[in-house]
Amino acid sequence: MEQIVWSDNFSVGVKLFDDQHKRLIAMLNKMIKNPMATTKSETVSDVLSDMTNYAQQHFKSEEDLMIEHGYPHLEQQKKQHKEFREKVLKLCTATSYEVEAVPQVLLDYLKQWLTQHILHEDMEYKTFFEEKGVC
Ligand SMILES: [Fe+2]
Structure with missing residues (x-):
């Protein structure tokens, strides 16, 4: 699977x-590059x-700023963030503790969701925050 390449x-x-998006992408890219848990002590879960x-922290930062400015x-x-949370939880629960690699279905979902969400929903707040003088 191709890694996500950050661009403007x-x-x-x-x-x-x-x-925060860059860090999330870097974390995901690391899993795409090597879906195997990297060290013995570090499990897939x-x-x-x-x-x-980290995604939860990021969603909270976004939602807090949105509330502050009346987005x-x-x-x-919130709905999309919640869907993500629930879906990932479901996929993670379905992942056995003994697996040695991050399942492909999970990587597919994370990659698809993250890129689509940033490029569509998040992009919609760009002008809004710009007009509020947030940068
Ligand atoms: Fe978002």
Whole structure:
């Protein structure tokens, strides 16, 4: 599977969110490059929970800023973030603790969701935050 290559097309105009998106992409790329758990002590579920925990922090940063500025599509964002959370949880639960590699179906979902979400839903707040002077 191809790794995600960051470009300016991914920039949502808010530096904190760009940095968080870059880190999420880097975490995912690491799994795509090597779906096997990297060290003996690091299990597949550790790798996955690191990424999903970081995703939760990021969603909270986005939602907090949206609430602060009265972003009109907050509910749609919350809904998508919730769907992501539930779907990943489901896929992770279905992943046996003994597996040695991150399942392909999970990598597919993460890659597809992350790129689509950034390029569509998140991109919609670019102009909004720009107009509010947030950068
Ligand atoms: Fe988002």
